[in-house]
Amino acid sequence: MKPHLAITMGDPAGIGPEIIVKACAKLRPRLEAGELGLLVIGSHRALRRAEAQLASAQPIPEVTEESDWPALASLQAGPERGPIELGVLSAEAGRMAYLAIERGVALASAGRIQGLVTAPLNKEALNKAGHHFAGHTDLLTELTGASGSVMMLAHGNMRVSHLTTHIALQDVPAKLTPQRLRNVIDLTRWALRDLGLKRARIAVAALNPHGGEGGLFGRQDMDISAPTIAQCVAEGMDIVGPVPGDTVFVKLRAGQYDAVVAMYHDQGHIPVKLLGFNVDPVTGRWESLSGVNITLGLPIVRTSVDHGTAFDIAGRGVASEGSLIEAIEYAERLAASRLPHPQPRPTP
Numbered sequence: 001m002k003p004h005l006a007i008t009m010g011d012p013a014g015i016g017p018e019i020i021v022k023a024c025a026k027l028r029p030r031l032e033a034g035e036l037g038l039l040v041i042g043s044h045r046a047l048r049r050a051e052a053q054l055a056s057a058q059p060i061p062e063v064t065e066e067s068d069w070p071a072l073a074s075l076q077a078g079p080e081r082g083p084i085e086l087g088v089l090s091a092e093a094g095r096m097a098y099l100a101i102e103r104g105v106a107l108a109s110a111g112r113i114q115g116l117v118t119a120p121l122n123k124e125a126l127n128k129a130g131h132h133f134a135g136h137t138d139l140l141t142e143l144t145g146a147s148g149s150v151m152m153l154a155h156g157n158m159r160v161s162h163l164t165t166h167i168a169l170q171d172v173p174a175k176l177t178p179q180r181l182r183n184v185i186d187l188t189r190w191a192l193r194d195l196g197l198k199r200a201r202i203a204v205a206a207l208n209p210h211g212g213e214g215g216l217f218g219r220q221d222m223d224i225s226a227p228t229i230a231q232c233v234a235e236g237m238d239i240v241g242p243v244p245g246d247t248v249f250v251k252l253r254a255g256q257y258d259a260v261v262a263m264y265h266d267q268g269h270i271p272v273k274l275l276g277f278n279v280d281p282v283t284g285r286w287e288s289l290s291g292v293n294i295t296l297g298l299p300i301v302r303t304s305v306d307h308g309t310a311f312d313i314a315g316r317g318v319a320s321e322g323s324l325i326e327a328i329e330y331a332e333r334l335a336a337s338r339l340p341h342p343q344p345r346p347t348p
Helices: 016-032 044-053 091-109 123-128 136-144 169-175 178-194 209-215 220-234 245-253 265-276 322-337
Strands: 004-008 037-042 072-076 115-118 150-155 158-162 201-205 238-243 259-262 277-279 286-289 292-296 302-305
Touching: 004 091, 004 322, 016 037, 016 044, 016 072, 016 322, 037 044, 037 091, 044 072, 091 115, 091 123, 091 136, 115 322, 136 292, 136 302, 150 178, 150 265, 158 178, 158 245, 158 265, 178 201, 178 220, 178 259, 178 292, 178 322, 201 245, 209 220, 209 238, 220 238, 238 245, 245 259, 245 265, 259 265, 265 277, 292 322, 302 322
Parallel strands: 004 037, 004 115, 037 072, 115 302, 158 259, 201 238, 201 259
Antiparallel strands: 150 158, 150 292, 277 286, 292 302
C-alpha cells in the first residue's frame, strides 16, 4: 500500500507554502504513478498565493477531511481570522501553524495518514498565539501524549540524536543522567532499525573536552556516560564512547558509526548543517539545503525540514525545497518499515 503522508505548512508567513508547492511539483510523477499520497494541511490562502507567485500550472486541489483524497490534495487547517503578511511575524500565523499540527496529529493517530512531515514554524509566533512550546518536538510530544521524545538530525550517513536541545548550555550537565542517556540510546537504536540498519553502531559524544581528560575538565563522562555505555555493551549493543566531540563526527562521516548521540543542541546541529547547507563560494548564498529532523519516541512517524521559516526570503521564489523532499523520503521509509517500539522511559 502506498504511504499517505501529511505535510503541515508551518508558519504561513514563511517559506513553508513555497517549498511545499515546489516539492509537490517535483514529486508529481510519483504521485501520478500512485507511489505516494500527500495531503497538505495549512492555509489555503497562503498556498494559493505561493502557487500564483511560482506560476504553478497545476494547483493543489482542496478537500475536506471526510472526502476521498486524491494522491495530492490540501486541507484547510482551520478558519482564518485575518490576512497573514509574508515575512511578518504574527499571532495569527502562529495560530494557523498550531492548528495544522493539531489536525495532522489527529489524522495520524486515527490511521488516516501514515506519517507527518512538517514545514518550519516560528517559535515566537507560536507563543504569541498562546501555545507555549519551545518548538515542534515539545508540541508533538504534548499532542500525542508521548512520555518523552528525542530529536534526531539526518543528512546522508550523518545521523545525530540529541540528549538535550532547547535549553541553556549551563543546564546541560544536570540533564546527563543514566536514565536519560539510556533512553536516547534506545530510541536511536529503534530508529536505525526502522531505517533498515539491523545492527546499529552508535557512538556517544563526550560532554567535556577530551572526554574530561581523566576528570581534569569534568567528571560527567567518567561517572555517568561510561558506566551507562558499559551496561549497553554488556547487553550486546554496539555502543562506544564517550568519544571526544572534536573527532566523533569525523568518524561518523567516515562510516565508523551509524549514528552519534550528541549531548546538546549545537554539538549535534553544527556538523549536520555544515554538510547539509551548500553555499556558493562566490556569492556566499545558500544554493541548496538538505537534512532532516526526525522526532523519536512518538507513537506516529514525524519528520521535518532542517531549517527555519526564513522570513527574509519568503515570497521571493528562491527557497530550496531539497530538505522538504528529503524529509518526505525519510517519512516514507519509516512508515514502510516501522515496527512496534517499547515505551520510552520518562525522563526529567
